[in-house]
Amino acid sequence: xxxxxVERRAxxxxxxxxxxxxxxxxxxxxxxxxxxxxxVTLGAFLTLSILSFLYKDNIFYKMAEHxxxxxxxxxxxxxxxxxxxxxxxxxxxxxxxxxxxxxxIASQPASYxxxxxxxxxxxxxxxxxxxxxxxxxxxxxxxxGTTAGLNFIRYMASDLLGQINSSMVPLVVIQxxxxxxxxxxxxxVLFLGVFCGLIYFFFSKEHKGVFGVGSKIGIWILMVTFxxxxxxxxxxxxxxxxGRFRFLFDDWLGLLK
Amino acid sequence: MTNGVxxxxxxxxxxxxxxxxFLFIGLAVALPLLFHVVFTxxxxxxxxxxxxxxENLPEGSKVLISFDYSPSxxxxxxxxxxxxxRHCAARKVKIYIMGLWATGxxxxxxxxxxxxxPEFPAYQYGEDYVNLGYKSGxxxxxxxxxxxxxxxxxxxxxxxxxxxxPMMAPIRNLRNFDLILSFGGGFPGMKExxxxxxxxxRIPVAGGVTAVSAPQLYPYYPxxxxxxxxxxxxxxxxxxxxxxxxxxxxxxSHPGIDMMGPQAVAHIVIILFIVVGNVAYFxxxxxxxxxx
Numbered sequence: 001x002x003x004x005x006v007e008r009r010a011x012x013x014x015x016x017x018x019x020x021x022x023x024x025x026x027x028x029x030x031x032x033x034x035x036x037x038x039x040v041t042l043g044a045f046l047t048l049s050i051l052s053f054l055y056k057d058n059i060f061y062k063m064a065e066h067x068x069x070x071x072x073x074x075x076x077x078x079x080x081x082x083x084x085x086x087x088x089x090x091x092x093x094x095x096x097x098x099x100x101x102x103x104x105i106a107s108q109p110a111s112y113x114x115x116x117x118x119x120x121x122x123x124x125x126x127x128x129x130x131x132x133x134x135x136x137x138x139x140x141x142x143x144x145g146t147t148a149g150l151n152f153i154r155y156m157a158s159d160l161l162g163q164i165n166s167s168m169v170p171l172v173v174i175q176x177x178x179x180x181x182x183x184x185x186x187x188x189v190l191f192l193g194v195f196c197g198l199i200y201f202f203f204s205k206e207h208k209g210v211f212g213v214g215s216k217i218g219i220w221i222l223m224v225t226f227x228x229x230x231x232x233x234x235x236x237x238x239x240x241x242x243g244r245f246r247f248l249f250d251d252w253l254g255l256l257k
Numbered sequence: 258m259t260n261g262v263x264x265x266x267x268x269x270x271x272x273x274x275x276x277x278x279f280l281f282i283g284l285a286v287a288l289p290l291l292f293h294v295v296f297t298x299x300x301x302x303x304x305x306x307x308x309x310x311x312e313n314l315p316e317g318s319k320v321l322i323s324f325d326y327s328p329s330x331x332x333x334x335x336x337x338x339x340x341x342x343r344h345c346a347a348r349k350v351k352i353y354i355m356g357l358w359a360t361g362x363x364x365x366x367x368x369x370x371x372x373x374x375p376e377f378p379a380y381q382y383g384e385d386y387v388n389l390g391y392k393s394g395x396x397x398x399x400x401x402x403x404x405x406x407x408x409x410x411x412x413x414x415x416x417x418x419x420x421x422x423p424m425m426a427p428i429r430n431l432r433n434f435d436l437i438l439s440f441g442g443g444f445p446g447m448k449e450x451x452x453x454x455x456x457x458x459r460i461p462v463a464g465g466v467t468a469v470s471a472p473q474l475y476p477y478y479p480x481x482x483x484x485x486x487x488x489x490x491x492x493x494x495x496x497x498x499x500x501x502x503x504x505x506x507x508x509x510s511h512p513g514i515d516m517m518g519p520q521a522v523a524h525i526v527i528i529l530f531i532v533v534g535n536v537a538y539f540x541x542x543x544x545x546x547x548x549x
Contacts, residue, residue: 054276054279075359076360079359079360080359080393083359083362083390083391083392083393084392084393087411087412088392102412102416103416104411104416104418105411105412105416105418146397147397151396154453154456158451158481159452162456162480162481163476166477166480166481228472232469232471234524234527235468235488235489236333236467236468236469236488238282238520238523239332239333239468239489239516240329240330240332241283241286242286242290242332242489242519242520242523243331243332243333243516244332245290246332246512246516249287249290249291256290256291257293
């Protein structure tokens with residue numbers, strides 16, 4: 001990169017920075033230099049910074065992204081401390097210690113069982129120490145073991161058995177003595193979808209003849225499912241864009257009725 | 258010569274700069290918003306099931322609403338929450354608010370200040386609604402409160418002892434609720450409520466999720482999931498049903514309905530781009546086959 005190019009780029013950055021500062025002050029002035037006005041202007045500036053990535057990567061996008069990551073991490077940490085550590089750990093082991101913050105639970109009797117999770121928590125943090133990082137594995141093993149056990153039972157009951165149960169539907173539905181056509185068609189589609197989907201994932205037999213037809217229907221049903229999923233994803237992303245535009249047009253610029 | 262020009266045009270259609278597409282999508286969203294393009298919404302059975310359940314709850318029923326989302330999905334989820342909260346308050350049910358996400362706690366506070374307090378001034382904190390706040394533990398938390406809620410919730414979000422809150426007196430565990438409504442779109446969320454509360458406790462679970470998450474939850478409906486609002490479409494349907502039955506909410510904000518206009522126009526633009534891209538692709542392929 002030549003010296004002239006560097007100089008030109010520096011001038012552009014400076015002009016861009018001045019334009020942003022000017023726009024920020026102008027926006028604040030329009031909002032009457034209020035605290036709310038400052039928050040809305042800052043929100044608009046960060047929104048536009050993130051949207052600027054659609055053109056190409058730039059310093060404003062990077063700044064907004066880093067700010068988001070940092071604020072999120074700090075937020076979760078603070079929330080975790082005040083909503084879990086203070087009332088559910090310190091408040092349980094030594095209730096008088098939380099009296100200045102949560103007087104309501106300071107008079108409750110101490111429960112020393114909570115020393116066990118406290119020790120496990122300290123063990124988990126031990127991996128940050130220069131020596132004895134292996135100690136963290138015991139706490140981690142406890143977490144993995146209990147989570148796996150808990151999930152195994154519930155997923156087996158609800159996702160496997162529950163879903164099998166939900167798939168066992170009558171193929172011909174008679175209601176009040178007459179054929180319920182819509183429910184019958186719905187149940188037939190459900191049955192066909194599950195059956196052909198399972199055929200597609202059955203690899204012990206070559207997909208030929210009638211079995212091959214079932215497999216083909218299975219892949220079509222999977223494609224329709226993926227298509228529906230993608231359609232929903234598009235809707236979700238557009239919703240977020242509409243949400244940001246509503247913020248810019250309404251809260252910031254006041255253009256919407 | 259003509260063939261050459263056409264070929265270039267077809268090639269261009271297949272390689273449209275992504276920024277051009279972004280610009281079209283931006284306009285497709287901005288213009289309907291500015292000109293207030295809205296469509297009528299008709300409720301579907303899967304959303305109607307939630308509306309009917311709330312509508313048929315007797316006065317004083319206990320409804321748990323879990324805020325399991327963050328600001329990143331507020332545009333999609335918040336319209337659902339606002340509409341359901343208005344409906345619940347109009348039915349005079351007891352509202353218990355909690356969150357499996359740390360971010361849900363502040364969003365719940367903001368929602369209470371914006372919807373419940375100004376629109377339902379008679380609703381009293383501790384008597385008609387309570388905010389239990391956020392607790393970590395994900396599905397483990399649900400598993401514990403299924404049998405003993407006070408083991409995890411010793412205070413509400415303001416630090417008030419649970420035992421001193423009047424509406425908490427009849428609550429021992431999740432089985433004491435008439436309905437659980439979860440709003441979110443990630444982990445932990447509605448799936449965990451179905452698996453760890455609804456199924457083992459035989460408690461009706463419903464709610465709303467982001468459109469991205471909706472396809473994963475449809476298989477639970479109707480046997481394991483009472484109803485589901487999928488994305489902004491679900492929110493718009495619920496809002497329109499609430500307005501249809503409760504005319505006093507006509508002047509309340511209904512962002513779900515407002516957002517469906519830009520949504521529909523943006524979808525049309527996307528479909529057009531897909532059609533143009535595909536037509537250009539097949540014409541190019543045919544030309545190449547003819548030239549060979």
